[in-house]
Amino acid sequence: MNKKELNPYVSVDCVIFGFDLEQLYVLLIDSGSMEGYKQSRMAVPGDLIYDTENLDTAARRVLKELTGIENIYLEQIGAFGDPDRIGKKASDRKWLESIRAMPEARVITVAYYSLVRMPNFNPKASSFAKSAGWAPVSEVHDLAFDHYEILQSGLEQLKRKIKIQPIGFNLLPEKFTLSQLHKLYECIYDKALDKRNFRRKILNLNILTNLDEKQIGVPHKPSQLFKFNEENYKKLSEEGFDNFGF
Amino acid sequence: MNKKELNPYVSVDCVIFGFDLEQLYVLLIDSGSMEGYKQSRMAVPGDLIYDTENLDTAARRVLKELTGIENIYLEQIGAFGDPDRIGKKASDRKWLESIRAMPEARVITVAYYSLVRMPNFNPKASSFAKSAGWAPVSEVHDLAFDHYEILQSGLEQLKRKIKIQPIGFNLLPEKFTLSQLHKLYECIYDKALDKRNFRRKILNLNILTNLDEKQIGVPHKPSQLFKFNEENYKKLSEEGFDNFGF
DNA sequence: GAGCAATGTGTCTTCACAACACTACCAAAT
DNA sequence: ATTTGGTAGTGTTGTGAAGACACATTGCTC
Structure with a gap:
């Protein structure tokens, strides 16, 4: 020693x-x-x-x-x-x-x-x-x-x-649906999250751009596709935001 | 290289x-x-x-x-x-x-x-x-x-x-006043925090024990002394608490 | 065209937080 | 004894975020 x-x-x-x-x-x-x-x-x-x-x-x-x-x-x-x-x-x-x-x-x-x-x-x-x-x-x-x-x-x-930065986007394809993002958070936290509350919160951050495109070929109602909006994210993190934990 | x-x-x-x-x-x-x-x-x-x-x-x-x-x-x-x-x-x-x-x-x-x-x-x-x-x-x-x-x-x-754990107690004497704790948080965050809100929040955590002692020899109204209550803190952290950020 | 499977939406309640001002108390000085 | 200076200590109200909750819509498949 x-x-x-x-x-x-x-x-x-x-x-x-x-x-x-x-x-x-x-x-x-x-x-x-x-x-x-x-x-x-x-x-x-x-x-x-x-x-x-x-x-x-x-x-x-x-x-x-x-x-x-x-x-x-x-x-x-x-x-x-x-x-x-x-x-x-x-x-x-x-x-x-x-x-x-x-x-x-x-x-x-x-x-x-x-x-x-x-x-x-x-x-x-x-x-x-x-x-x-x-x-x-x-x-x-x-x-x-x-x-x-x-x-x-x-x-x-x-x-x-x-909880502090939306780094989850790095795990998703460039175009993704809100359900996929939702699922990702559920997987990481390993617990169920209310769908409506999740959507409201994430959309209020204004870091998603709605692509006005829909899923195709899915055997159910197709979902809107979004992409991550880097510009708004940068603005947001400069202003300083913490906590969009669920 | x-x-x-x-x-x-x-x-x-x-x-x-x-x-x-x-x-x-x-x-x-x-x-x-x-x-x-x-x-x-x-x-x-x-x-x-x-x-x-x-x-x-x-x-x-x-x-x-x-x-x-x-x-x-x-x-x-x-x-x-x-x-x-x-x-x-x-x-x-x-x-x-x-x-x-x-x-x-x-x-x-x-x-x-x-x-x-x-x-x-x-x-x-x-x-x-x-x-x-x-x-x-x-x-x-x-x-x-x-x-x-x-x-x-x-x-x-x-x-x-x-923000997540009350580790600030490690910086204070065993017996301390709420004002001292308050001041500590202000120093760490480098910004003013409302006194009443601070007291309410910290007391609601139930991790402080009021010693029923007062400061002596201070040239103003003496303050109550508190100590950190480890038992309650352990209970609290097992239940899982985040965020007593100010 | 019936059924399936996931999408997408709104309201109400509850809770936490921020803002805010005055009285109480002790010691020291006069 | 009184005044003064300085900190301790306390409650209410308004606002906004978060959680709980149920049903109609859409596109595909069979």
Whole structure:
């Protein structure tokens, strides 16, 4: 407890949220399949940071490498640095021994979360993942290392943030219906919200533009399509608004 | 931009807030007086992390060494890792050259903020500070490295958090008056708050116990003394309350 | 053309918040 | 003993946001 540590590894990990108009998803990678340990080897994508890279840049690089997307919503969750964070689980230790020269080396990670439009891309298997795929957040119960904890922190921060800024638009297609937006908020808060109250509140913000277009091909009354109005949003956030929490 | 970095230094930095019933203060150290650069050599206390120490522990260690206090309110702000963060200012570079073997080495820091009862202690000069003292937050305009940015982030987070949890009690003496609490909120939000509305709201939370004691020796009508009621607070936060923002 | 499935709409009540001014009390000075 | 200065302490009213709540509309499918 007394020796100075000069040189931990530092990584970034990205909790990537997606939404398919039904459920909230998180992008997970299979960081190498260990027989018998498959369940807990799913992880959130991440990588060690480079030499001259700042932390946000590293996170964007990871996102780009894995999904091909740039310019997406990104926010830091915080640093996770328990000295034992990557070696607590037997499955993790085995895996580390199998791929690293110094499996016991300490790694401090800086976690981010980001919001992406799911249909916009297919996760590619990349240098640091054999495979990647979307998992419904509600069905994720265990992850490698401390990634479950990181996921939960990210989710909490998303909930907090979405009350203050309408960042949910990053999860929806460019054109969307109020029902879809409504559903998104219900998924994030994990509770039912009154339809009429929701519509009134969100419309009163004046950050939506009605496109005067309707859904086509749906087996029911088609809905109006809206898009997010950045101009009005900017005005609004300059004036300062808090709380359109439900 | 392509070489992997294996080994940055990792430090913790602590934004320590105090309140003297008049103003909000922050504890700064003089990290070594460079002639001619005195103004911008004030910094927030911090240290490199130890080998087997997790991040929170490191932050608590720094706080203890500097102030002698344990068990104080502590919360992570986030990680700051611009590769150039400690070498942007000429004054910083000079200072680094004067005390470090590898002045150009990268240091990533994890910032914390904490709330302490100012009169409870005198900051001691410690291993990492020639001198330490309280500075009114409103008068701090420039600090070493990126510490001004860190301070501002901490302040923002404090503002956000105090709307949701009554953590302000950590800044007040055990027995305090409503006016003092009122003043504290005004200082943190940096704006006037209506006295009657404030009292009503805070009392409705039922987290204060009236001690049936009065101030003595004050040259005006003495005020009732209150203390914070932890029991009721716990109940309240379990039930879940947000927002006693003003 | 009947049925299905989701859209879209209005009112009332309740609650929280903002604005606002005066009296009560203690100590110190005269 | 009286005055003065300074802070403590208290209630009401108006306004606007939020929650609860039910039914008619539309387009597609069969």
